[in-house]
Amino acid sequence: PVLFCTIVEGIVRHGAARDTGATVLRSLIVFLGITVAALAIGLGVAVLMQPGRGLPLLPYGTAMxxxxxxxxxxxxxxxxxxxVRIVP
Structure with missing residues (x-):
């Protein structure tokens, strides 16, 4: 949505094609920045919370x-x- 709204806003302003291109470039940079930040936050939370730790899971060979x-x-x-068998 951020990328789409930024591009639409640039086109609606009826600026020169150069301005629209600059707006698209800025929006791509912002989009990539937000994506990297979200990935870093998710990785940090996963490292801190350690989801799945302590679950009594069988080794792969035994489970298979x-x-x-x-x-x-x-x-x-x-x-x-x-x-009928789709639902266990």
């Missing part, structure tokens, strides 16, 4: 073996059975 065990012998009989 459990999934294969639970799915063994279950075959989809048709589209109706498929639709």
């Amino acid at each position: 073996a459990e999934v294969e065990r639970q799915l063994a012998g279950r075959h989809i009989a048709g589209p109706g059975d498929f639709l």
Whole structure:
């Protein structure tokens, strides 16, 4: 929205094409700056909060073996059975 509004504002002002280009360039710089700031804040919060830490997750090999065990012998009989099995 920031980028779109800035470009529209530049066009509506009926400035010269050079002014519109400068407005677009400024808006791209602002857009990239806001994006980098948002990514940095998100990374910082993730490092501080450490989401998922302490969850009792199985190792990958063990988890895959459990999934294969639970799915063994279950075959989809048709589209109706498929639709019923979408929701666990």
